[in-house]
Amino acid sequence: MRLRNVKGSREAIAANDYVINEPEKNKGSWKQAFGNDNPIMIEIGMGKGKFLMELAKNNPDINYIGIEKYSSVLVRALEKLEEDPRDNMLLIRMEAENINDVFDTDEVDRIYLNFSDPWPKDRHAKRRLTSREFLARYDQFLKKDGYIQFKTDNNDLFDFSLEEAKEAGWNLTELTRDLHNSEYIEGNVMTEYEEKFSSMGNPINRVVISRI
Ligand code: SAH
Numbered sequence: 002m003r004l005r006n007v008k009g010s011r012e013a014i015a016a017n018d019y020v021i022n023e024p025e026k027n028k029g030s031w032k033q034a035f036g037n038d039n040p041i042m043i044e045i046g047m048g049k050g051k052f053l054m055e056l057a058k059n060n061p062d063i064n065y066i067g068i069e070k071y072s073s074v075l076v077r078a079l080e081k082l083e084e085d086p087r088d089n090m091l092l093i094r095m096e097a098e099n100i101n102d103v104f105d106t107d108e109v110d111r112i113y114l115n116f117s118d119p120w121p122k123d124r125h126a127k128r129r130l131t132s133r134e135f136l137a138r139y140d141q142f143l144k145k146d147g148y149i150q151f152k153t154d155n156n157d158l159f160d161f162s163l164e165e166a167k168e169a170g171w172n173l174t175e176l177t178r179d180l181h182n183s184e185y186i187e188g189n190v191m192t193e194y195e196e197k198f199s200s201m202g203n204p205i206n207r208v209v210i211s212r213i
Contacts, residue, residue, distance in 0.1 A: 010076035014094055019082050020075070024093045029105035034091065035064045040110040043068060045097045045130055046117050050078025052192040053113070057090040059190075063110075065090045068097060097130060104142035112139055112149045116194035119158040131162035131210075136169045140212075148211035152180065152195060154203040166210045173208055180205040 014020045021027060027034050031041055040063050044053045047067035057065045067090065069075040075094050082090065093103065117130040127134045131151060139149060149171075153159050159178075166173055177183040181199055185207060191199075199205055 010072040013076050013079060014072050014092075017079055019079060019090065020092045020094065024095060024103040028103055029108065031064075031066070031104070031108055035089065037064070039064050039089070041066060041108060042111040042113065043104075043109055044113040044115065045100070046070075046114065047078060047092075048074055048116075049193055050075075050081055050092075052115055052190055052195075053090065054078070054081050054085070054087070055190045057087045058085070061089055063089065067092045068095060068100070070094065070096050097135070098128075098138075101138050101141055106142060107144045108142050110144050110147045112143060112147070114149060114151045115192040116153050116155075116198070117151075117158065119153075119155045121157070126161070129158065129161065131158070131165055133165045133169045136165060136171060136210075140169075146211075146213055148209050150207070150209055152192070152205055152207045154194075154198040154205050156206065159206040159208070162210075163208065166208075171210050171212055173210060175207070175209040177208075178204060178206050180207040183207075 015022060021034070032038055042063055043066045045068045047053055047069045050067050053065050053067045067078055069078070072094055075092060078092060095103070114130050120126065120128045126132055151162060163173060175185055177185055180186060180189060195205055
């Protein structure tokens with residue numbers, strides 16, 4: 002199916018094999034959806050999908066699921082997949098607050114959060130993807146030895162995230178406030194926002210959040 006023949010992004014998404022339209026139906030059976038036993042890693046707030054596409058290309062033995070709430074953004078990831086097909090990648094258009102409807106216990110090996118929306122107002126703190134509310138959701142489906150990898154140029158969001166993780170009893174490792182000048186740069190895959198903000202001179206924060 003060629004996307005250029007399809008007008009609206011919603012329609013394009015509804016008609017595409019890469020997009021799982023009723024992801025709740027796959028809860029507990031994502032391995033079957035990919036047709037193998039490979040680990041499953043997800044990015045929440047994938048945007049146009051550059052980061053995850055690159056991981057999927059570099060790691061054919063890992064399955065990737067990109068989650069994005071806006072069709073207009075997700076359709077860009079779809080276009081990339083159409084040009085460069087991958088059998089280890091699927092996409093979901095959803096609001097991440099409902100993520101526990103979609104993944105079951107131990108179903109996910111790793112969660113990537115890249116340049117998540119900062120929601121600067123205090124009263125919106127629980128919408129931040131690294132809030133204690135979201136960590137409690139991840140706790141239900143992330144494997145015990147799995148982890149969250151978080152990158153952002155937003156210092157306030159980063160500080161908030163470290164506090165929330167500590168408060169919720171998670172451990173912080175591989176922490177840097179300047180990823181591009183740190184030992185963790187090796188193997189780093191840049192996201193779209195990372196390219197944009199680091200080219201403006203913003204240092205990139207990065208941390209691994211785990212329970213072990
Ligand atoms: N990860 C990409 C995009 C960052 S912008 C990059 O680093 O380049 C943040 C993206 O997350 C936006 O596309 C936004 O629509 C999406 N997003 C934010 N909150 C979300 C939520 N609660 N559920 C799903 N997607 C979300």
